[in-house]
Amino acid sequence: MVHASEEPFNAEPPRLALISSYVTPVDYFYKRNHGPIPIVEDIDRYFVSISGLVQNPKDIFMKDIWSLPKYTVTATLQCAGNRRTAMSKTRKVKGVGWDVAAIGNAVWGGAKLTDVLELIGVPKLTSVTSLGGKHIEFVSIDKCKEEHGGPYKASIPLSQATNPVADVLLAYEMNGEPLNRDHGYPLRVIVPGVIGARSVKWLDSINIIAEECQGFFMQKDYKMFPPSVDWENINWSTRNPQMDFPVQSAICSLEDINFVKHEKITIKGYAVSGGGRGIERVDVSTDGGKTWVEASRYQKPGIPYNAGDSCSDKWAWVLFEAEAEVPQSAEIVAKAVDVAANVQPENVEVIWNLRGILNTSWHRVHVRIGH
Ligand code: MTE
Ligand code: MO
Structure with missing residues (x-):
């Protein structure tokens, strides 16, 4: 792996490694972190608390997740910053330098988010809860400086989270093995077809909220600005957080x-x-x-x-x-x-x-x- 930075740990494989197999081996899968990689030791005591604008908030343990039907979804995860180094050659940009390999294709195994949300009474194909919840926020265990020492977080619309064909997973496996620490052990979100930043690793809690997540990486980062915008005239609130990635x-x-x-x-x-x-x-x-x-x-x-x-x-x-x-x-x-x-x-x-x-x-x- 080529290390883009040590703290936080960021690395991508050599180009050739990416095309040697359709499914990217875990060792050659890029690693993108905004803070120190947390350690979850006691899996029996680990749980995800689900709360917010729902009638029945609940703590979900791994045994609850394991008892739901297991789905495997082959999905390509791509960092929004993939190929950034080449963009910097035109005019300097801010961010971790990546070649073309901040991307990988893995078989993710886990519970569908739709099934998890049904455990707390949010049915499939819901766009708003009776208490006015429209977004699902994923909050992590890891802490990062961009959040002033708070946890990494992101959100997706409730309509996507409760749509079974959107295949959003709470994944505990990668390529048939338990997730390793780098990739979010014991549980991470996989939002297929969307920039990697929304696939929150080391899940700590899920909040059902009325507005999209106000965290740094949704509101002050990972937005696509036109070439005319620079650091002097930037107005973050004029843009939507990037979700789907383009071709x-x-x-x-x-x-x-x-x-x-x-x-x-x-x-x-x-x-x-x-x-x-x-x-x-x-x-x-x-x-x-x-x-x-x-x-x-x-x-x-x-x-x-x-x-x-x-x-x-x-x-x-x-x-x-x-x-x-x-x-x-x-x-x-x-x-x-x-x-x-x-x-x-x-x-x-x-x-x-x-x-x-x-x-x-x-x-x-x-x-x-x-x-
Ligand atoms: N989740 C947490 N908790 N902390 C992070 O720093 N980085 C995000 C996302 N989820 C991140 C996170 C970004 S920007 C990307 S591209 C992917 O995780 C990278 O996932 P990977 O390291 O498993 O390849
Ligand atoms: Mo990313």
């Missing part, structure tokens, strides 16, 4: 600059879109985007195109591959198109934002034949 792809078989012996090269990478929108195709160019060929894709068969359909892999990435013969020197480009025909933007300049989030511009790498 994304990156080449992982090549570094930014490559010296290779052969004209024939293999271009491999990942493509994924947010909101349960599948990948329609991936285009690859060896001439900086003048001409394109379609890459072949590897994905489990039977993935529906419609985000409303139920399927355990609809939140997962696609791995793509193309073979190409390149001239003496070439700019290789990849761009993905999702099922809603959303396309990655050509240049990073048009999506530059001061926090450096969601760099989804065409991924470009350079190849030179020779020594």
Whole structure:
């Protein structure tokens, strides 16, 4: 792993590790933390308190969670800051520097949030509780300086939390093993199709609230500003917290600059879109985007195109591959198109934002034949 920072611990795998398997091994799964990683020792005494605008607040223990039906959802988790380093080259942005690997695809196992909420009397497909609750806030055990020593937290709309096809999980397993400490042991939220920041690790409590979470990472971070906004004129309240991530792809078989012996090269990478929108195709160019060929894709068969359909892999990435013969020197480009025909933007300049989030511009790498 390449360590982006030690305290808090942030790390991403080398590019090549990402494309060696459809399911990312836990050891090669990026780790993103805003504070020290907590230790939960006594699993029997660990519980999540659920309260707020509900009739029957309750403490839920692991045995309650384990007794609910277990679902496995294959979902790609992506940090909103993935590919930030490249955005910083245009104009400096603030945040942890990431290459293209602050992303991973895992099989998450756990209880559906809809089933957990039913335990406290909130039925499926609810958008507001009788007491006026419209959002579900997830509060963690870990403390971070951005919250002035308070816990990391985030929220999602109640309508999403109580919608079974949104597949929001309280996950206790990752790739068939109990979650490890880095990834949120003993229990974390997984909100598929949404930036990683909302998938709160080390869950401590759940609050049903009327307005969205007022925490730092919802209100003062992870918002997408236009290129005209800088630190002098920023007004955080003008933007919504980022939720779904847009269509994304990156080449992982090549570094930014490559010296290779052969004209024939293999271009491999990942493509994924947010909101349960599948990948329609991936285009690859060896001439900086003048001409394109379609890459072949590897994905489990039977993935529906419609985000409303139920399927355990609809939140997962696609791995793509193309073979190409390149001239003496070439700019290789990849761009993905999702099922809603959303396309990655050509240049990073048009999506530059001061926090450096969601760099989804065409991924470009350079190849030179020779020594
Ligand atoms: N949850 C807590 N409690 N504390 C955190 O710092 N980081 C978030 C999210 N959940 C975070 C958290 C961010 S920004 C991301 S991208 C993902 O966790 C990273 O999850 P991972 O470390 O399991 O890959
Ligand atoms: Mo993140």
